[in-house]
Amino acid sequence: MHNYKLTYKPFGERAILIEWPQEINEAILYDVLAFKKVLKSEAYQDIIQAYCSLTIVYKHPIKEFLKEVEGLKNTYKNRSTFINSDSKTWRIPVCYDSEFGIDLEEISKQTKLSKSEIVQLHTSPDYLVYFLGFLPGFLYLGGLEEKINMPRKAIPRILVPKGSVAIGGSQTGVYPQESAGGWNIIGQSPVNFFNPKSNTPCFVKAGDKVRFYSVDQTEFQLIKEEVLNGNYKPEYIE
Amino acid sequence: MIKVLHSGIYTAVQDKGRVGYASLGVPQSGFMDVYSASIGNALLKNPRNTSVIEIAFGFAKFEFKSEQYICLTGADFSAKINQQTIDLNTVYRVNKDDVLSFGKRKYGVRTYLAVQGGIQTEEILQSRSSTLGINQVKLLKEDEVSVLKMEDFIENSNAKIKVNEAHFISEEVDCLPGPEYELLTNNQKKALQNEFSISEDNNRMGYRLNEKIENTLTTIITSAVLPGTVQLTPSGQLIVLMKDCQVTGGYPRVLQLTDYAVSKLSQKTTQDKIKFQIR
Numbered sequence: 001m002h003n004y005k006l007t008y009k010p011f012g013e014r015a016i017l018i019e020w021p022q023e024i025n026e027a028i029l030y031d032v033l034a035f036k037k038v039l040k041s042e043a044y045q046d047i048i049q050a051y052c053s054l055t056i057v058y059k060h061p062i063k064e065f066l067k068e069v070e071g072l073k074n075t076y077k078n079r080s081t082f083i084n085s086d087s088k089t090w091r092i093p094v095c096y097d098s099e100f101g102i103d104l105e106e107i108s109k110q111t112k113l114s115k116s117e118i119v120q121l122h123t124s125p126d127y128l129v130y131f132l133g134f135l136p137g138f139l140y141l142g143g144l145e146e147k148i149n150m151p152r153k154a155i156p157r158i159l160v161p162k163g164s165v166a167i168g169g170s171q172t173g174v175y176p177q178e179s180a181g182g183w184n185i186i187g188q189s190p191v192n193f194f195n196p197k198s199n200t201p202c203f204v205k206a207g208d209k210v211r212f213y214s215v216d217q218t219e220f221q222l223i224k225e226e227v228l229n230g231n232y233k234p235e236y237i238e
Numbered sequence: 239m240i241k242v243l244h245s246g247i248y249t250a251v252q253d254k255g256r257v258g259y260a261s262l263g264v265p266q267s268g269f270m271d272v273y274s275a276s277i278g279n280a281l282l283k284n285p286r287n288t289s290v291i292e293i294a295f296g297f298a299k300f301e302f303k304s305e306q307y308i309c310l311t312g313a314d315f316s317a318k319i320n321q322q323t324i325d326l327n328t329v330y331r332v333n334k335d336d337v338l339s340f341g342k343r344k345y346g347v348r349t350y351l352a353v354q355g356g357i358q359t360e361e362i363l364q365s366r367s368s369t370l371g372i373n374q375v376k377l378l379k380e381d382e383v384s385v386l387k388m389e390d391f392i393e394n395s396n397a398k399i400k401v402n403e404a405h406f407i408s409e410e411v412d413c414l415p416g417p418e419y420e421l422l423t424n425n426q427k428k429a430l431q432n433e434f435s436i437s438e439d440n441n442r443m444g445y446r447l448n449e450k451i452e453n454t455l456t457t458i459i460t461s462a463v464l465p466g467t468v469q470l471t472p473s474g475q476l477i478v479l480m481k482d483c484q485v486t487g488g489y490p491r492v493l494q495l496t497d498y499a500v501s502k503l504s505q506k507t508t509q510d511k512i513k514f515q516i517r
Contacts, residue, residue: 009417012494015464017417022459048260048462050486055462057260132263133460133486136371140460177371194262196362196372202262 001081004031008069013061020052028052029130033207034082038075049131088236089126089209092189094165095220100188107150107184119214121145126209137176137194137202144172156182163188190224203234239303242381246298249377250368251357254287259363260485267367267482270504271348274312278352281309281329281397288356289366293349296340302332305388307354313346328398345406346505355386405502411512412499418490421455430514438508442482450474455490463487466495
């Protein structure tokens with residue numbers, strides 16, 4: 001197992017920021033998750049994980065920062081490799097019809113790719129879920145094909161519909177709720193990514209993968225109804 | 239029950255917020271001014287994190303449907319029970335059909351209405367705090383929120399404490415260097431010591447400041463942000479994140495306010511001045 005050179009910084013009175021080399025890649029993500037897995041203490045209020053960092057928020061101000069860091073360094077040494085045996089690959093239906101994919105036309109112009117080529121490129125990778133952030137249930141996905149990278153819109157939309165599937169720069173994602181947003185919208189998923197009243201409010205977690213597949217309007221409506229009735233079970237490949 | 243007769247500008251139920259749900263992307267939310275909210279709960283002998291009603295900029299009006307012990311803390315908007323002016327930081331017993339209303343602003347932004355036993359709305363992810371995408375965001379006219387049956391507590395029935403004026407008036411905002419502070423030039427660090435004023439864009443998610451500082455830093459790879467994180471945006475504008483902020487962000491984090499400073503800042507609004515006191 002590769003030991004990265006981590007840096008530990010105080011982050012206010014009661015948080016410690018742990019940073020890996022600042023780059024986005026799978027190996028670093030798996031090491032971040034491996035460390036997170038062994039971080040357990042009554043003293044912690046929460047742990048915020050991102051691409052190449054962990055932030056431990058403590059319940060109370062940290063009295064001895066250096067001593068706390070020594071403890072964390074030992075914990076890091078004693079971690080075990082992240083085993084992605086309980087990581088799943090989720091199959092997520094998306095309707096790429098122009099009714100939903102309101103920016104497809106523009107992307108097609110910019111990239112000189114046909115709409116169906118864009119859909120083909122968007123549905124081919126297994127995207128790695130790096131972490132959740134921005135909105136409850138919003139997945140930060142890695143693995144978008146370079147050919148369909150698309151700069152964010154200069155003026156964000158005030159209202160992006162829930163379920164919108166969008167591209168922002170080299171990132172792609174699904175808006176889990178109605179929100180303002182500057183990404184280019186290419187379709188809509190009928191799947192609900194966040195249910196605060198469920199025991200598992202979001203079925204996807206960091207380290208999982210997501211594969212989009214194209215559905216037509218009829219299938220979209222059928223799945224949407226299942227979701228509304230509470231009968232929809234997200235599909236996955238182990 | 240407490241019935242909302244007027245919802246005011248931004249009136250919402252708050253408690254300590256949602257802690258432990260960052261991995262789902264759930265904002266912490268909770269009392270903006272933890273300091274003032276905890277005074278009300280303490281005087282009523284409630285546990286510290288008991289849910290209260292947070293009222294921004296007064297204007298709201300409530301009718302009590304049962305007798306109840308209440309306590310108002312935080313901003314002073316000349317509160318009245320029926321026609322009678324009442325003091326802040328003081329426990330009052332209200333009767334059925336009493337109406338609580340607000341008038342002229344004296345100081346501060348957010349007033350807390352604490353009741354004995356706390357507001358009994360539904361808990362979602364272990365909190366009653368109002369957050370977009372989680373539960374109802376604001377209280378609306380005609381809404382009714384449940385409260386517990388009044389219990390007597392004689393020895394403390396007229397409990398009160400003096401208002402700490404500095405909390406509302408002082409411009410000093412205590413903070414520590416943020417994770418990207420050391421990437422700043424000496425000139426930029428010096429500029430952070432100037433006086434800043436709060437822009438119109440200030441709410442429970444964050445306060446944007448008017449005065450810009452020169453920005454030579456690029457964005458960072460998306461990483462954690464916290465309530466009280468001061469971000470330096472590409473245009474040079476500073477944003478102080480508040481309780482409803484996202485869990486991650488991509489702008490350099492140049493300062494981090496103390497918990498108490500977040501409470502203090504939440505009593506300030508458009509055009510108010512602040513000075514960062516960097517420890």
